[in-house]
Amino acid sequence: MSAPTNIACVKYWGKRSIALNTPINSSVSVTLDQADLKAVTTVTVSKTFKKDRLWLNGVEEDVTKSKRFIACVTGVKNLATEKLDSSGEVLVDKSEWKDYGVHVSSMNTFPTAAGLASSAAGYAALVACLAEVFGAIETYPGELSTIARQGSGSACRSLYGGFVAWRMGSDNDTGADSLAEQVFDENHWPKLKAIILVVSDEKKDTSSTEGMSTSVSTSKLLGYRAKEVVEGRMRGIEKAYGEKDFESFGMITMQDSNQFHATCLDTYPPIFYMNDISKSIIKLIHTYNKWKGKIAAAYTFDAGPNAVIYHLEEEGEELLALMLMYFPDDKFLGSLVGSEYVNNEE
Ligand code: 2P0
Structure with a gap:
């Protein structure tokens, strides 16, 4: 499976x-x-x-x-x-x-x-x-x-x-x-897609489990985030996803990624998951959104430098062309969101 x-x-x-x-x-x-x-x-x-x-x-x-x-x-x-x-x-x-x-x-x-x-x-x-x-x-x-x-x-x-x-x-x-x-479910928003930019396929040096443990014991920002920020964002993004409101969905997604990485920086000693290429992807997406006059693409980064760019189907070709122009050496793994949860035919 x-x-x-x-x-x-x-x-x-x-x-x-x-x-x-x-x-x-x-x-x-x-x-x-x-x-x-x-x-x-x-x-x-x-x-x-x-x-x-x-x-x-x-x-x-x-x-x-x-x-x-x-x-x-x-x-x-x-x-x-x-x-x-x-x-x-x-x-x-x-x-x-x-x-x-x-x-x-x-x-x-x-x-x-x-x-x-x-x-x-x-x-x-x-x-x-x-x-x-x-x-x-x-x-x-x-x-x-x-x-x-x-x-x-x-x-x-x-x-x-x-x-x-x-x-x-x-x-x-x-x-x-x-x-x-x-x-x-996976049929709710078929136009939502994701581009994955593999900035690095090396094993990360701080595992999530280890990083979280240090963050919990040293970052005041993390405590604030958990208590004061997340529940509001959960309500906001569930509403946005339900209404297929990409701009609100994208805004919350980017803000939450940024806050997560801010808590990593607030951890002592700090944890750096994003690298300079990750940061240049963030800049590029904000420039793209400014040019489009709306939030048409939203980045998010987990515990590593690789980027996931959420977007709607209609922006897919334009975004891929843009990414390939600026990051010609990077590999593109996937650009699809959805599907069934487990596939037992394999
Ligand atoms: C997430 N991450 O929500 C966040 C964002 C990384 C950054 O869940 O210790 O591998 O096995 O429970 O699930 C990565 O943490 O940690 C993670 P464990 P896990 O996706």
Whole structure:
């Protein structure tokens, strides 16, 4: 099965509970099209497997002590149902699933750990795949996303297509209400597109988890943002997306990206995810918008230098031409937004 990556418009940055992987603020993202950026995952289960194993892009990773991986496997096993044969006979009693080892192979179609949410796609695909194998059934909507969240926070949003919110929740004992919710499905705004500019495909030097932890303990701006800014932006951008109001959607997206990177600079020692090329892309987009007399393109940057430019279909060719003129050496990975959340035909 595969799961696409997602790019946040209102960003998640900071953990409320490290153990539960719950955030200090809600966030919302657009799930990208499966055609370009996705994790493709295969899971095999057997009673004969002595331990759980994972191959990431063909290289085995030791997951025997990975809390994230274990949380996903255990979480899905807890929701597992019986496996029946065609006549309805029980082949595997659900209580037996715990004795089954899992072997996972996962491939990304884009740079891993370069700020393109590879862990989001990876853990979403893992949970979707495990849920299929074990016949896991949610006891409430979004429960599987609470499991994916424990793999990687942003992964909870990749379980759905379209415009997806991660509600921060308030249950600090179980984290059961810190879950993803599809606000608008992938058919709501087909004209919305995204161009991805791969400024660098090198692994970032500060992981998101490490960066967030330093930001939470040192940045006053981050606390202010979580308390005073994010909820208003969530309401504003959900309204804008609902009304297909690109100018409001784009403005909030750019402002939130800028504030996220400001909190990185406010972190001590500071974290620099954007580089000079990233900053020149920001300038170019503002110049383009001025020339158009409206917000016709909106940039956003995650924990890395790569840019995502949201735009409407009609501006696509013009923007691509502009980007190719100014950044002829950069690679363009994708320019589509939408699609279904997981594709189990692969
Ligand atoms: C986001 N990012 O909302 C934000 C914007 C990066 C910047 O979610 O520690 O890999 O695994 O929960 O999900 C990246 O953080 O962090 C992220 P963990 P994750 O997309």
